[in-house]
Structure formats: structure tokens, C-alpha cells
Amino acid sequence: xxxxxxxxxxxxxxxxxxxxxxxxxxxxxxxxxxxxxxxxxxxxxxxxxxxxxxxxxxxxxxxxxxxxxxxxxxxxxxxxxxxxxxxxxxxxxxxxxxxxxxxxxxxxxxxxxxxxxxxxxxxxxxxxxxxxxxxxxxxxxxxxxxxxxxxxxxxxxxxxxxxxxxxxxxxxxxxxxxxxxxxxxxxxxxxxxxxxxxxxxx
Amino acid sequence: xxxxxxxxxxxxxxxxxxxxxxxxxxxxxxxxxxxxxxxxxxxxxxxxxxxxxxxxxxxxxxxxxxxxxxxxxxxxxxxxxxxxxxxxxxxxxxxxxxxxxxxxxxxxxxxxxxxxxxxxxxxxxxxxxxxxxxxxxxxxxxxxxxxxxxxxxxxxxxxxxxxxxxxxxxxxxxxxxxxxxxxxxxxxxxxxxxxxxxxxxx
DNA sequence: TAAAAAAGTGCAATTGGTCCACTAATTGTC
DNA sequence: GACAATTAGTGGACCAATTGCACTTTTTTA
Numbered sequence: 208x209x210x211x212x213x214x215x216x217x218x219x220x221x222x223x224x225x226x227x228x229x230x231x232x233x234x235x236x237x238x239x240x241x242x243x244x245x246x247x248x249x250x251x252x253x254x255x256x257x258x259x260x261x262x263x264x265x266x267x268x269x270x271x272x273x274x275x276x277x278x279x280x281x282x283x284x285x286x287x288x289x290x291x292x293x294x295x296x297x298x299x300x301x302x303x304x305x306x307x308x309x310x311x312x313x314x315x316x317x318x319x320x321x322x323x324x325x326x327x328x329x330x331x332x333x334x335x336x337x338x339x340x341x342x343x344x345x346x347x348x349x350x351x352x353x354x355x356x357x358x359x360x361x362x363x364x365x366x367x368x369x370x371x372x373x374x375x376x377x378x379x380x381x382x383x384x385x386x387x388x389x390x391x392x393x394x395x396x397x398x399x400x401x402x403x404x405x406x407x408x409x
Numbered sequence: 410x411x412x413x414x415x416x417x418x419x420x421x422x423x424x425x426x427x428x429x430x431x432x433x434x435x436x437x438x439x440x441x442x443x444x445x446x447x448x449x450x451x452x453x454x455x456x457x458x459x460x461x462x463x464x465x466x467x468x469x470x471x472x473x474x475x476x477x478x479x480x481x482x483x484x485x486x487x488x489x490x491x492x493x494x495x496x497x498x499x500x501x502x503x504x505x506x507x508x509x510x511x512x513x514x515x516x517x518x519x520x521x522x523x524x525x526x527x528x529x530x531x532x533x534x535x536x537x538x539x540x541x542x543x544x545x546x547x548x549x550x551x552x553x554x555x556x557x558x559x560x561x562x563x564x565x566x567x568x569x570x571x572x573x574x575x576x577x578x579x580x581x582x583x584x585x586x587x588x589x590x591x592x593x594x595x596x597x598x599x600x601x602x603x604x605x606x607x608x609x610x611x
Numbered sequence: 612t613a614a615a616a617a618a619g620t621g622c623a624a625t626t627g628g629t630c631c632a633c634t635a636a637t638t639g640t641c
Numbered sequence: 642g643a644c645a646a647t648t649a650g651t652g653g654a655c656c657a658a659t660t661g662c663a664c665t666t667t668t669t670t671a
Contacts, residue, residue: 215637215638216636217636220637220649245625245627246627255651256650258652258653259649359577363573363590366572370572373568388565394597395594396595419618422667422668447658448657460619460661461619463660613671614670616668618666618667619665621665624660625661627657629655629656630653634649634652635648635650637649638646638647640643640645
């Protein structure tokens, strides 16, 4: 009568434990701040041993970033499933703008963002995780463009696009900044003299 | 009768201690490998307490990268003191190519490079240190171009240029790869259809 | 020459992370 | 349904990096 156990009890329990740990961690972090919470505190709160905790997460920072694979998948999807007639760079531009907007307007994520922004260790980790998507994005671009996976133009484009969120963090007008950098990527820094062509002279 | 103490004894001794620590560390690392050497080993070899060691270096990785300020200064100098008539991007291109060549051909640095390449913790640290120069390089570019320090085009250029060494690491023909990425930075990814313009088709 | 400044010491404590031998639940199999 | 192989979880000892603290010694400075 029950739904057939497509996924066994074991896996379900494992997932539950993992979730309990992640939940406990986030709650404590938000409450006390990242470095005022020890691994042992978290294990305690989730009622598991520290050994178990480390079987689910490779390190303390990883407790905070639980869903990076999803972000990577979205990135790839933005390239692969873009509307017909749209270029790769254009698709990435829209994806970057959209995700920035999503984060900025989602009030629930505010405290999460604050946590990361106020903790150097987490900022670093986030950045490292993010640029680690370079290989996957580069591969997706190469596939789509019909060139080899190790094509340098693809790798560079992937890396530079992934840099953009970091590059435009904390600006008065992030949207414009993102657009501007994408324009630069599209048209290049063609400076006949020594002058950079810039839109907002500030 | 002695040379006047332009720099006092204290500072000299301090510098000597620091150097002794760095030397001991490098020697041990090259001999045994990074993670088979403990901080205590190093302190012991340099004949100081671990407390003293940490007063000179903020962490274990920092023992290996002692001269990052010099690299940053070279970077800035490459922009500021470039030959008349040369553009900023051109100057950076030559600087990147030159430093890559310098490292690649200096046989003494080979074992050092091997050490870093074979130690994930050091690779990460190196990359982090390197991209930390973004702000300084960006400021230098902005000054030179006569725009505001927080100009986004300058920040983006600085960041992307600093990405190039890591982007082109371990390729069969790094020189060509570097040139190619600089070409892309100069002319942009102008893709009317979905096609990337690439020189080497694989 | 007195005293402020700063380098260095020794040691205990904290903390992230690993190791290992062991229990117990789950699963696949006959 | 019993049995053996997996595998999640345990608990606690253990390691190494890093910090804090109270203290000594040297150098500088007034």
C-alpha cells in the first residue's frame, strides 16, 4: 500500500541525518556567528558524533554551502537550454542578472548572505567553490560551440563570467555594472591610445 | 666607526629571525614535503618557539610565500613604467609573458614550483594571494587611465589579467595560450551567431 | 639611568580534522 | 526466514595548527 521503496530506508535515513546536521549548523551559525560555533557544538545539537558529521561534510565551511551542485546545474542549463537565436554570452548575461536579482530580493536569504559576508573564511570558501565551476561551464560552452573541451577561449570565457559576481559585489548599481562588464567581454578593451572606454565616468 | 644604524639593531635581529624561520621552513618542505613537516619542526630547526614563529608569519602557508609584495610591485611597475606609446593591456601582456618565461627557465625555481604544484593547500593559497592583487592593480590602471579608482572596467581588467596565469597553467603551448586570451580581452567575444572565434581548432 | 616598547619564551588550551576498533541497522541472497 | 555482506553511526584517543597569557630579556628612548 505504501509507495514502493524506490529509495531504500537506509538512504532516507542517511539523508535525514545529513539534513539534521545542516539544519543544526545553520541555526547555530545564524544565532552565534560562524566562529563562535564549534564542530562539536553542531554535532551535539544534531545529536550525532563528530565522526558522523565528517562523514557527511568534508569540512566546517561545507556545512553552509549545501547545494552548490544545483547552482552549477543551473549554470549549465542556462547555456544549453537558452532560447533559440540567443548567443552564449547573452544567455550567461541574463543568467547572472537573474540570479543576482533573485538573491537580492529574497528576504529569507538576507541573514544567510549577512552570515557569509561577515565571515572571511566563508567568503573565501564561497569564492573558491564558485570558480571551481569553471571546468563544467567551460565544457558546456565548448560542447555548445562545437569545439574541443580544452579550448582556451571557452575556458577563459567561463572563468571571466564566473568572476563577474565577485567583481560587482557591493556596488551602488550592480545591475549596470554587470551589464558593463558583459559589454567589455563582448567588445573588448580596444584602446588605441592609453584610454579605457568607459560609460560612467563616475 | 660602524655604519650608522639607519636601521636599529632590533629591526635587524627581527629580520634575521624571520629569515631564519623562512629558510628552515623551505629547506624542510623541499626535503620532506609540505604536510610531513609540522610547525614545531620548523620552529625547532630555526631555534625559536612556535609562538615566535606565528608572530612573524600568519600561518603555515605564508612560510612559503614570503615575497608576494614584490610580485605586486612588479605588476604595478609594469603598468606605470611602460614604454611610451604602449597601451596598458599591451604592457600587461608583455609582463605576464615575461614572468612566465622567467619562472619556466629558472632551474632553481623548479623544485619550488614542484612543491607548490604537488600541495593542494599551497596551490589554493597561491591563487588566493595572487587574486588579492586585484585591488592594487586596478588602482594602478585607474590612475594611469585617469579615471576613478572604483571604475568597474579597471577592476574587471585587473581581475581578468590576473586570472590568465592560472587559466593557462599546464598547457602544451602556454605562450600561445596567453597571447590568445589577451587577444580575446582586446577584441572581445563578438559572436553574431553562436560561434566562438577561435584560432586553434582544438 | 629609568622606564617604555617590543621580541621572544614556555605552556596550556582550543579547535578542526583523522583514525580505529566496534555496534547495529539494512539489504541482498539462498 | 536465516545468514552474510554492507554500511551508517559510535566514542574516544589522537594530531597539528593556532591562540592566549604571564613572564623574561633586549633595545630604544627620554
